[in-house]
Amino acid sequence: MGDLSIKDLVVEYSSGGYALRPINGLNLDVPAGSLVILLGPSGCGKTTLLSCLGGILRPKSGQITFDDLDITALDGSALAKYRRDKVGIVFQAFNLVSSLTALENVMIPMRAAGMSRADSRERAEELLTRVNLEDRLKHRPGDLSGGQQQRVAVARAIALDPPLILADEPTAHLDFIQVEEVLRLIRSLAQGDRVVVVATHDSRILPLADRVVELRPEVATTNRPPETVRLKAGEVLFEQSTMGDLIYVVSEGELDIVRELANGGEELVKIAGPGDYFGEMGVLFHIPRSATVRSRTDATVVGYTAQAFRERLGVSGLGELIEHRELASN
C-alpha cells in the first residue's frame, strides 16, 4: 500500500509546433514512507513529472500507479477526487490566495471536500499550530514572510492528510533561515506510509532524501578516441529529446537532420553531407538532442567527445564551436 510506481513514462508537448519530450521512458519505484528528490536543471521535466503525479498533466504513454490506483487511467471527476483526496501540493510560488487569511487558505481543500466550516476551521488551526503559525491565523499572505507563506502552503497541502505530497522547488524563494524551517517540515511529512516527492535543482538539500532521482543523468564525459559509425540508408543515428555525448562529423554519404513536430510530422532542418558536423550543442550544454538524425544514403560518420572535437576543429574557446565554425579540411 502507498507505493508509487512509474513505468515507461513519456510526456510530450508542443513547443512552437515542435514535439518536446521532457520525460522520455522514465521508470521509478518508490516505497511508501519515502522522501524522493527529483534533481535536475531547469527544463529537465521535474515540474512536468510532478504534474503527472498530481493528476494534472496526462502523459503521452506509460503508467503511474499510486496506492494501487492507475492515475493515468483516471478521468474527469475521478481525477479531481484523486487530486483532492490523495495528493497535497506545495507550489514553488506558494500560490496562496491573497484575499484569504492563512486560516482560510488552509480551509479551502477541506471545504472543497465537503467538511463543515467549524470542523475545517478547527483542523486548519491545528495544522497552522503544527507549523508554528498559531499567531498568524488571521494574517493575509501579503503580511507573511516567504517562509511563513511556504509553511501555510505545507499546512494546506496536508490538510486532508493525503498519502502523496508533491513539493515543487520548495526552497526556491527562501533565505537560508527560512529554508531550514521548511526543510525540517518537509522531512517530517514523510512519516508512516506517506510518499513525499520534492522537485529541486538545489543539490544542497539532497541529504534530506531517502532517494535521489536525477532526471537528466550526466552522460560520461571522459575523453576517448573517435568512434566511426556506419549507417545504412534510413537508419537513425540519434533521436530528438535523447541525451548524447558525441559530436558527429560526416565522412561519407548524406544524413537528414529533422525535427519532430507536435502533429506527428517532421520538418527537415538540414541535409548534412561530407565535412558537415552536428550534435555539438547538446553535448556542450548537457541538454537533450534538439533533432533526430537519420541517414539519407548509406553513410559513415565519426563521433567525437567534446574535447576530441575541439582538438579536431582546432579552436581554443567554446565561442567558435557555438558559432558553428566551418570544419578545417584534413
Added chain:
Amino acid sequence: MLLAALRDMQWRMRRLVIAVVSTAIIFAMTLVLTGLANGFRVEAQRTVDSMGLDAFVVKAGAAGPFLGATPFAPADLARVAGEPGVVAAAPLATAATTIRDGASRRNATAFGAPEHGPGMPSTSEGRAPSTPEEVAVSSVLGRHVGEDVQVGARTLRIVGIVPNSTALAKMPNIFLTTEGLQQLSYNGQPIITSIGIVGTPKQLPDGYQTIDKAAGVNDLLRPVKVAVGSITIVAVLLWIVAVLIVGSVVYLSALERLRDFAVFKAIGVPARSILAGLALQAVIVALLAAVLGVILAQLLAPLFPMIVVVPAYAYISLPLIAIAIGLLASLAGLRRAVAVDPALAFGGP
C-alpha cells in the same frame, strides 16, 4: 468557494464600489425612463377615469373618442341613450387649444361635457362649469377659482379646479360644457367627437361603434407613441450598458484570479464550485446595484418636469433582471475559469 468569492470582493472593495455605483446609476436611469414612458399612460388613464364613463360611442371607422375622433352631429344621441343596456349618455367633445399664460401661451387639451356628467370630472375646488363662459382647469396651471383665463380666442371664468389633470406629457386639461367647447373650437356648430356612456349597450344605431376605456387611453397616447418608443430604446441600451459594466468587472476579476483558479483546480476543487463563486460575485454586484438604483431613482424622478410613475412590475423585475444580467455578464469570466489549466499553478511567480 463561496467564501473565496466573498473575500475576493472585500479584497477588491474599491473596484466593487465603482462597479456597483456605476451600475446603480444605469439602473436608476432605466427605472426613471421606464417611469417616464409609463407616466404618459398613467396621466391618460387618470384623465379617462376622471370622466366616470364606461365606454365611448364614435362614428364607425374613427380611431378614438378624443384625438383620433371624426366629429359628428349629435343627432343620434337620444337613440344611443335609449338603447338597452345604456344607463346614461352624454355628448362629449375634445379639441387642442392654447391658454394665455402671461405674455406667452401654453398648449392645453380642452374637453366638453354636460355640467352634471357623465363625462365631467369632479373638482377639488369650486364646481363644474354650467355655462359656455365657464371653465374648470387643471391644478397644474396654478390658477384660482374666480380668475379669468384666455382660452383660444375666448375669455372664460374659472369656476373649478380639477386636481392634476394632464395629458400628452403633462399638458394641462381644461373642462367646459359641451356648448362651451363647441363655441371655443367649432365656431358654435353643434358638433361632438363622441357620446360618453355609462353601461354596456347591447346594440348601436348603424354607423356607430363602441370604444372601451383602454382604447380611449390609447387614443390619448397616440401623439406620444414615437416618444415612448424612443425612451424604451434608450432604456434597452441602458440595460446593455449595465450588462457590460457587470460583465467587465467579473471578467477582469476572473482574469486576475486565473492563477487562483489553477491552484483551486490543482488541489481538487471542482470546477463547478469555482464557477458558483464567480456567478455569486456577479449576482451580488447586480443586486447591490439594483437596491442602490431603486433609491437613486426615487431621488432622480422629481427632477424631471414630466410625470414619472415607475410601475410596480419594474421594481419586482429589476432584481430578477439584475440576477439574469449578473449571470449573463459573468459568462465570459466563467469560460475563462473553466478553461484554466491547473498546470498554471506550477512554476515561478
